[in-house]
Amino acid sequence: MAWWDLRKLVPTVGPERRLARLGVRPDLLRAAAGMVSDERSDAQVKRLESDLGADESVISVVEGRCGGQLGLLALTTDRILFRPHGGIGAGAEHPLGSIRRVTSALHPMTSALLVELTDGTVTVDKVLGRQAVEFAAAVRDQQINPGPVKIQDPLDALMDLRALRDAGLMTPEEFEARKARLTDQI
Secondary structure, eight states: OOOHHHGGGSSSOOOOHHHHHHHOHHHHHHHHHHTTTHHHHHHHHHHTTTTSSTTTOOEEEEEOOOETTEEEEEESEEEEEEEEEEGGGGOOOEEGGGGGEEEEEEEETTEEEEEEEEEEEEEEEEEEETHHHHHHHHHHHHSSSSOOOOOHHHHHHHHHHHHHHTTSSOHHHHHHHHHHHHHHHO
């Protein structure tokens, strides 16, 4: 008896299409598409969009736990903000200027992010895979080169990453995480 995978017969709608149907802004769509796995998170992404300013661009979005609540952590051109799922609690936001240092840690199947602020620290854990490593790198990039992120050809970006790694300006973990993301785009 042969087993058939019905998913091959029924076309599925990817996260980019689902979010685009909701009318999500293009910058948020790009940042969230790799993080959103199913329809349950779509409403959370749309709710996050309502908290963004007109001149604010989204750079990266991850899902994780902060203060015991699961939610979305977003990096924008101006700040980082955490919004808990279901609108429970106020969440938190911090301007990029208040971030002194951001580090990440890898655990089996998850990662964590530690954001040191001028007035305390914020920990986001239970982030799937290496996404916290990528988020930390994006925060550091935004602090060095503030403003909207330019869309770059993935092959050119890979060459730039190799140059940063070879110059010792990027950890091997950051390089591998960002390389994996670029490889997915190619």
